[in-house]
Amino acid sequence: MELRRRALEALCLADPERKALQTLHMHSRQDFSIDPAAELAAPAGILLPGHPERPELRPHTEMARRSPATPLGRAVLIHAIAHIEFNAINLALDAIWRFPRMPEAFYRDWLQVAAEEAKHFQLLRAHLRSQGHDYGDFPAHQGQWTMCEKTQGDIVARMALVPRTMEARGLDATPQIQAKLRQVGTGDALAAVEILDVILREEVGHVAIGNHWYRWLCARDGLDPETHYAELTRRYAAPRMRPPFNTQARRAAGFSESELRWLEQS
Template sequence: MELRHRALEALCLADPEHKARQTLHMHAQQDFSIDPDVELAPAPGTVLPGHPERPELRVHTEMARRSPATPLGRAVLMHAIAHIEYNAINLALDAIWRFPGMPEDFYRDWLRVAAEEAKHFNLLRAHLQSHGHDYGDFPAHQGQWTMCEKTKDDIVARMALVPRTMEARGLDATPQIQAKLRQVGTDDALAAVAILDVILREEVGHVAIGNHWYRWLCARDGLDPESHFVELMHRYAAPRLRPPFNTAARRAAGFSENELRWLEQT
């Protein structure tokens, strides 16, 4: 079957386990053709992405904060990260089906991202289950998907503001989360640190893919990638980027020295 059709079908799935399994299967089997030019659309009345009945979705300002010093606080924290990874599966699948006319490598790159996000989700869900919880037990918010919807008609903005902005924030936040968990020092906290090591390493590659295709699109369209990024941040009201920044991870993901200096100055 054609990859972009399959990505749309997987995006519509509401069961998290089924969605992750289908995504990993697509990537493992590679038994698909790619039609970059076909124009796709979800069936009438379809709500994207498919979402389970739980977790309850709230706006981010309604989310309670709990200390990772307690077992419940650590469960809430890992649940929040699991929800980010679940949304990241959706974001990658959406990039595959939504945007026609790109090179085949674009779709293969985002399939790889979707599969690695599915792996991350499964690791985090298994961690929650091993400590008496599951995905859906706590409320979550949809900040990532909100930006996905804002940029649904602008592939340049999507590449700029989802992988290079929303996901790159994870590069900055993860070492801080790990430091807090190491300070707690319990077996479950240290197991969470190890999972976050895997996620951080692979998220560098995901942001690098976003950087690559953003710059490819800017070259195609005759845009300056650095000044256009600032313009897109304002146009789409992207979240303000706050320090501290993980400059080593951002540099490894392909951010230029000028971009890193701009981040520090803003």
């Protein structure tokens, strides 16, 4: 199989379980070829990414917040995170098929990310089911995919504003979510904390991959990565990063001290 074409096929799948399983299968086989020069196009009549009829997609401003102190509130919270992980599968698959003429390591890195995101989605969906719910039971928003669409013609912006901006927000938010769940202290809340431990550890690696390829592209194109990042956040109206920041995780993911200072100051 050719990896980039298979990634596009997986991206088109609407069924979330099939998408996760096909992504994990691609990663497990490791017997694929890679054609970096292929100019691919989405199949006619198919909107990307493929997604199921449920959950209902709403603007993020219309998303209701519920306290994790209640079982329903925790279900809504875990559902929101599951949707983020489902979108993250799509984001990684999109990077594989959309951008030609990159080193093979680029495509292998994003396949690894896609597989780990698929695993995260499966863990969260299984947890939801154990609590009498399922993915699709609550509304969700497409904030991550909106930035993916904005940057579809600019691989430098994609690396800057999806993994090291949108996904890096998860490094900051996850410890706060875990603290609230630990405070609740019920068995399901503590089980969710353990799942989030796995996700946080692996998301550090995903953001690190984004940082690596962003800097590689800046070096290739003669760009200063820090000043260009500030320009890209303005050009594409990236969401403002709000403290508190998980500086330990961000350092582990490859953010420089000057980048961390810029975040605090901006």
